[in-house]
Amino acid sequence: MRGAAHGYPIVLNDLSVEYPARGASPAYVALHGLSLTVAPGEVLGLLGSAGSGKSTLAKVLSGVAFETRAAEGRPLITGGDAMVLGQSLRGIPKRKVPEFRFHVGYLPQDAAAALPADRTVAEIIAEPILERDRRYNGRALATRVATMLDGVRLSLGKLEKYPYELSGGQRQRVALARALVLGPSVLIADEPTAGIDLTVRDAVAQLIGELRDQHTFSAVIISHDLPVLRSTADRIAVLDRGELAAIGTIDEVLDDPRHPYVMALAGALDAGHAIIDDLDLGPTA
Numbered sequence: 028m029r030g031a032a033h034g035y036p037i038v039l040n041d042l043s044v045e046y047p048a049r050g051a052s053p054a055y056v057a058l059h060g061l062s063l064t065v066a067p068g069e070v071l072g073l074l075g076s077a078g079s080g081k082s083t084l085a086k087v088l089s090g091v092a093f094e095t096r097a098a099e100g101r102p103l104i105t106g107g108d109a110m111v112l113g114q115s116l117r118g119i120p121k122r123k124v125p126e127f128r129f130h131v132g133y134l135p136q137d138a139a140a141a142l143p144a145d146r147t148v149a150e151i152i153a154e155p156i157l158e159r160d161r162r163y164n165g166r167a168l169a170t171r172v173a174t175m176l177d178g179v180r181l182s183l184g185k186l187e188k189y190p191y192e193l194s195g196g197q198r199q200r201v202a203l204a205r206a207l208v209l210g211p212s213v214l215i216a217d218e219p220t221a222g223i224d225l226t227v228r229d230a231v232a233q234l235i236g237e238l239r240d241q242h243t244f245s246a247v248i249i250s251h252d253l254p255v256l257r258s259t260a261d262r263i264a265v266l267d268r269g270e271l272a273a274i275g276t277i278d279e280v281l282d283d284p285r286h287p288y289v290m291a292l293a294g295a296l297d298a299g300h301a302i303i304d305d306l307d308l309g310p311t312a
């Protein structure tokens with residue numbers, strides 16, 4: 028993989044993304060003209076109301092959008108470009124997608140709930156390696172899996188457990204270990220702490236911060252959870268109906284709420300809501 032010539036692992040340049048028309052459903056533009064950069068080692072928090080395009084951006088940046096079959100509703104880059112690790116994603120050839128995905132860890136929304144029920148923790152974490160190399164040395168694989176498990180603070184006793192034997196927070200940590208097992212340079216995490224216990228949530232947030240420090244990856248982390256963003260993100264970007272409403276440090280964004288969504292966000296925080304979910308801005312906001 029080519030290095031990022033300009034030094035930024037993620038560069039969005041006037042990026043627009045569309046879901047093409049399918050059957051009776053018309054085409055839908057999910058992202059309009061986004062421009063931003065993520066610096067080496069930086070974690071960018073991404074938030075925005077439901078349907079604002081966060082998951083679409085995660086699917087594009089992680090490359091899964093280009094693996095999805097068109098029949099499943101694949102988003103297409105229709106304007107501008109996204110460069111990730113020097114790879115232009117607009118029109119990326121199919122044959123290049125697996126190698127690209129190798130460098131970008133992706134923790135999808137509901138990753139914990141979607142772990143394969145019939146595989147052990149060890150098998151789940153090892154899968155991305157074996158998908159690429161069936162004959163990977165068994166001992167090296169076992170060591171790598173154990174290191175990842177330790178990295179997400181789970182005991183080795185969990186290796187032979189099945190997902191149903193774990194708590195939601197433990198499952199989320201297994202999903203995170205799996206997303207990081209290939210040692211990616213970029214991590215895209217879609218709501219990594221959603222749906223997990225408040226007590227575990229802080230541990231997962233702290234873990235992401237520590238992993239970032241140890242592995243020096245850059246990350247985009249989608250979260251509605253301000254304490255999580257405070258402990259993991261260097262800056263936040265706010266999406267509103269597919270457009271970039273604000274970007275900066277959390278304090279910069281909240282202290283200068285020029286946009287209705289950011290104003291509503293700041294207001295919700297002032298009212299004591301740490302987790303911002305589905306802010307209702309009314310039809311004209």
Ligand SMILES: Nc1ncnc2c1ncn2[C@@H]1O[C@H](COP(=O)(O)OP(=O)(O)OP(=O)(O)O)[C@@H](O)[C@H]1O
Pocket residue numbers: 046055057075076077078079080081082083084099100101
């Ligand atoms: N496969 C698809 N086909 C057509 N439109 C889609 C598809 N997936 C998402 N969309 C639309 O694109 C818009 C952005 O969706 P997206 O899932 O990216 O939003 P989001 O900000 O992640 O929302 P949430 O917080 O609810 O997960 C929404 O209006 C959604 O209805």
